[in-house]
Amino acid sequence: MRMVDIIYKKREGYELTRDELRFVVEGYTKDQIPDYQVASLLMAIYFKDLSNKEIFYLTEAMMMSGDVIDLSDIDGIKVDKHSTGGVGDTTTLIVGPLVAACGVPVAKMSGRGLGHTGGTIDKLESIRGFQVEMSDKRFIDIVNRVKLSVIGQSADLAPADKKLYALRDVTATVDNIGLIASSIMSKKLAAGTDAILLDVKIGSGAFMKNEEQGLILAQQMVDIGEQAKKNTVAILTDMNQPLGNAVGNSLEVKEAIQTLKNEGPQDLKQLCVYLASNMVLLAEKAKNIEEALEMVNDKLVSGKAFEKFKEFIAAQGGDLSVIDDPSLLPEAKYIYSVKAKADGYIETIKADEIGLAALILGAGRESKHSVIDLSAGLILHGRIGDKILENQPIATLYTNMDMKLEQASSIVNGAFCFSKEQVQLPKLIKAIVSSQGIKNM
């Protein structure tokens, strides 16, 4: 097999075989195929697209390029949740306890990641004493006992995807839906759960800017899941404004605690309950979505989910007094109020700009070696549709670097778009895609 023939074949629009895609992925992972040939193939794929079969074969080959986790020592149906990424996405911290409280095992390996805020691991580390490194045995014990554990990813999941993604990033071949679908699913399949729930974000702050593209991505990921014999459901949700009000590590932990006490922002609560209910359904703990929603709502309202959260934090060494008194979480030295420059109804809040402001304030990592400021970030004081008056506060910034306030403030101001007219509220949950098809909400 010659790589140049594979490139030519794809360029001419023919379907690549399972063996050919495995040859490419294995060869590239082992440095036997040079990156210039892979770059050329990626651009040909960009123009000619991958068929559903090709997407599955590519995903499978990437999954097989590294460790595939074995979770068989955990009792019950394991369900993983993945979000395609947005801003202020605190859902894991809330959904985990909701689902675990329903008896569904949640065994989460999480990364630190680059971006405007840290990953779930970073957020949890803002709780004094919380341990993210432990043996596999202890991890599995906690899941079996508490039904919920989150650890730092030690396994080498889908290294081919990591290498391919880095190459796509510098060769203008990121935005192909087939490549995105296989990248996400290769890691999810390697993570070893029985079922997968996908939260596909749509809107200005998300990778998928419109619903049409989001639906295609969702369908392709569900299709990969089905081919891999893992029950997979994708939910399309709105990202035309950040989810919830908090963006930042300890700020999001505070918001998660509020939400688990049923005192959080309405949109964050609504999404978390819906995602959790679908996970409960995938785990076969409910007969239908109505029953699942009732079960999850009950865990929230009764405080059982919050109890589960505390149980989980304690099991991993976290200091529960921080949960009881969130003012003990890391707090920033400088707090600054951003005020509206004119009157109007909020039309959109560009979530990517809000994320950028949080990054500038210190909440995220620009490179692998950046140190995160766990206390930094911002709280929004308006949602789409709200009427705002000139000089009314629209956000509060938190940072330990006061010289960053001016730049961040100006970015936040630019992220808010106002309208003179009243604005229609965006639908938070837009559609659900499963092997049964698409259901618009």
Added chain:
Amino acid sequence: MRMVDIIYKKREGYELTRDELRFVVEGYTKDQIPDYQVASLLMAIYFKDLSNKEIFYLTEAMMMSGDVIDLSDIDGIKVDKHSTGGVGDTTTLIVGPLVAACGVPVAKMSGRGLGHTGGTIDKLESIRGFQVEMSDKRFIDIVNRVKLSVIGQSADLAPADKKLYALRDVTATVDNIGLIASSIMSKKLAAGTDAILLDVKIGSGAFMKNEEQGLILAQQMVDIGEQAKKNTVAILTDMNQPLGNAVGNSLEVKEAIQTLKNEGPQDLKQLCVYLASNMVLLAEKAKNIEEALEMVNDKLVSGKAFEKFKEFIAAQGGDLSVIDDPSLLPEAKYIYSVKAKADGYIETIKADEIGLAALILGAGRESKHSVIDLSAGLILHGRIGDKILENQPIATLYTNMDMKLEQASSIVNGAFCFSKEQVQLPKLIKAIVSSQGIKNM
């Protein structure tokens, strides 16, 4: 300027600027831009094509990447000829003396090249004593005195093209007409002549398989020439069978001598006279093509072109007794006759297969380090349209490696396609393309 933005821009179909293309070519030549980004850009170019402007800017940047020859010490209008490559293409050895005999200076730098036979330099070296290495001063002196000199290429012409071509070869991005046009023209522009004549080969043995593609390539090259302010003309010629009968180094020299004595194959003579006449016209030594054709024909028939050839060979140290008695040229130890396997009219002679047979017999280079057998090659005994009987010889093979005869013989047999019906003869000269447009012949 960031390379990833340039790739993205091209991928989206926008026109790249002169600065952007220069940035790419300079950066790549200096190893500042990695080959994976260039590979990705090349594939985007394959799908989105280059505009005429972009082709010119790319050509210009590649030309500027190395030496640009200064021929101003040579009197008169210098005209270069370039063939897009075929099999048995002995034209330079014949056209040079024809043109020089008309008083047009021919200053040819020639490479050795890879392929089924050697380059012009290799062919000339089959003449005892012939020198291809000399000082620039002596080269220019010979051109001014004799009007014809051929030397080995010492300058570093368009190194960016060399590097890009090598990358295209392994990334399935060779066959884009804009990239082909700029590759050829970057070297021609760097060679420093005042005008350029292009022989664009069309047919089974050429890179351009059909006339439509050939016309586009011709137009694009003429357009580049015009933008570079160099009078440029392209002639589309047939390569559905090898040109002339000889393929191989000393065999082609013998055929060139025959042709200059007006005893050569009809097609080779016709093409050489036509190409030479167009060069005479480009050099402004004739008022129109009719006058140029008459002038060139006269030089051939009168023996003046043959005299000019001898003068040129002598000026570069070649042994004239070899020219007077071509049997003194290197001769192969093994001579083998290939016989037709059935009756029929010759329909095509796959020139690329004939070239491959010559390569196997030892006439060419498979890699830079291969040693050429100057005596190896083959002579064809039929042209398209000829009626051949079973067991009639269709080719004679020449080699010093008798173990190669069987393989070469079988390839030659496969290269001949026969028809039961009479066959229409292909038109040798199909069209001429200049800044005035296309003229079909």
